Amino acid sequence: MCALxxxxxxxxxxxxxxLAIALFLSYMAVALPLAALPVAILHWSGYGNxxxxxxxxxxxxxxxxxxxxxxxxxxxxxxxxxxxxGLALYVAASLICVLAGVTGLPHGARYAIVIAGRLLLxxxxxxxxxxxxxxxxxxxxxxxxxxxxxxxxxxxxxxxAVGGPIGLAIYNYWGLGVLMLVSALLPLVGLALVHSVxxxxxxxxxxxxxxxxLGTIRWQGIAVALQGVGFAALGAFLPLRFLHAHWxxxxxxxxxxxxxxxxxxxxxxxxxxxxxGLKVALFSLLIEAAGQYLLWYAPTPLLALAGAVLTGAGCxxxxxxxxxxxxxxxxxxxxxxALGGFAAFQDLAYGATGPLAGLLADRYGYxxxxxxxxxxATGGAAIILGLLNGWHEEKPx
Numbered sequence: 001m002c003a004l005x006x007x008x009x010x011x012x013x014x015x016x017x018x019l020a021i022a023l024f025l026s027y028m029a030v031a032l033p034l035a036a037l038p039v040a041i042l043h044w045s046g047y048g049n050x051x052x053x054x055x056x057x058x059x060x061x062x063x064x065x066x067x068x069x070x071x072x073x074x075x076x077x078x079x080x081x082x083x084x085x086g087l088a089l090y091v092a093a094s095l096i097c098v099l100a101g102v103t104g105l106p107h108g109a110r111y112a113i114v115i116a117g118r119l120l121l122x123x124x125x126x127x128x129x130x131x132x133x134x135x136x137x138x139x140x141x142x143x144x145x146x147x148x149x150x151x152x153x154x155x156x157x158x159x160x161a162v163g164g165p166i167g168l169a170i171y172n173y174w175g176l177g178v179l180m181l182v183s184a185l186l187p188l189v190g191l192a193l194v195h196s197v198x199x200x201x202x203x204x205x206x207x208x209x210x211x212x213x214l215g216t217i218r219w220q221g222i223a224v225a226l227q228g229v230g231f232a233a234l235g236a237f238l239p240l241r242f243l244h245a246h247w248x249x250x251x252x253x254x255x256x257x258x259x260x261x262x263x264x265x266x267x268x269x270x271x272x273x274x275x276x277g278l279k280v281a282l283f284s285l286l287i288e289a290a291g292q293y294l295l296w297y298a299p300t301p302l303l304a305l306a307g308a309v310l311t312g313a314g315c316x317x318x319x320x321x322x323x324x325x326x327x328x329x330x331x332x333x334x335x336x337x338a339l340g341g342f343a344a345f346q347d348l349a350y351g352a353t354g355p356l357a358g359l360l361a362d363r364y365g366y367x368x369x370x371x372x373x374x375x376x377a378t379g380g381a382a383i384i385l386g387l388l389n390g391w392h393e394e395k396p397x
Contacts, residue, residue: 012139015197023155026190029090029183031163036171044107055114060351062122064344068210070126071340079135080199086128087187093121094184101177134336138200145327149320150269154262161258214341216329219383220322221345226380227318228349230292230373234311236354241366247301256305257312264316277324278388280317285381288314292374296367
């Protein structure tokens with residue numbers, strides 16, 4: 001009897017592990033070109049930082065706009081076909097960008113190809129992530145939604161941590177075409193890995209308007225957006241903070257952040273399910289705020305690295321913790337749509353932070369960027385404290 005219980009418990013966990021490994025490999029299609037693509041575009045005559053940044057950031061635009069449709073797809077058809085469709089779009093988007101490596105094409109045509117591929121990649125990201133969340137929660141059960149959210153994020157940001165340097169090395173040795181070809185092959189491996197994972201059954205039920213669902217999860221969404229300001233600010237401006245201060249270890253800060261982030265997901269991924277998402281989110285936002293304030297104040301590189309570690313540890317569990325609360329607030333047949341809308345809050349923060357923080361940095365210096373990140377994380381903690389004390393009314397959809 002005990003053996004049967006262990007088997008039934010570990011089976012879904014193994015399946016979730018397979019999904020996470022597939023996502024890690026497939027997400028390389030997003031991570032590998034991230035550092036190399038701007039470098040490639042800057043080598044084209046007449047193309048500067050603005051156009052290079054647009055080529056990278058435009059994927060956020062299509063991701064935000066497609067979150068609702070991806071959530072509806074997952075709710076109606078199931079997480080399995082949704083994730084597989086997303087992985088197929090990763091392949092297609094990367095193959096389109098392979099053409100940008102053809103040196104005989106005019107630069108305008110190559111840039112247009114990159115933009116088309118990046119827009120398609122953003123749609124693929126929506127389908128892949130929302131699909132995996134719906135698939136994983138369907139396999140594991142709502143009571144372990146926090147673990148699904150944590151493992152999904154660990155796979156994504158693990159790919160980010162290793163994908164950037166590897167992608168840059170591939171580009172330097174073999175060029176953009178080969179880099180994008182590798183980016184197309186890895187999601188095919190991911191598709192092969194998830195092929196034998198059984199589907200989770202979609203839930204039947206009526207569908208309220210998307211804006212009503214957003215209204216139901218608005219406080220959780222605003223809190224995760226405020227968390228995302230510090231995350232995005234660190235990713236964009238931490239190396240520049242080091243270089244401007246003439247400090248060593250400029251590249252080490254992102255590594256410290258990434259290691260702390262992934263370690264937090266692995267070590268604490270079970271806590272939202274065990275003690276409640278709001279409590280974990282409150283503690284996490286306070287840690288993130290402390291890290292951001294330390295980065296703002298830091299007079300030495302070692303203190304700045306400590307701030308990066310605290311920021312990574314704090315950011316790590318905010319999204320999965322609040323995601324557990326989002327899942328709790330909606331009926332099972334609206335889970336994918338709700339998680340898609342929830343992720344859109346974070347996407348919006350990521351997309352808006354870079355240019356706005358850049359304007360502040362030009363006027364007041366890089367330190368103020370992290371002061372703003374700390375204030376936003378503090379505001380997010382205040383919202384969670386309000387939810388814990390019943391200050392904000394929650395109306396389940």
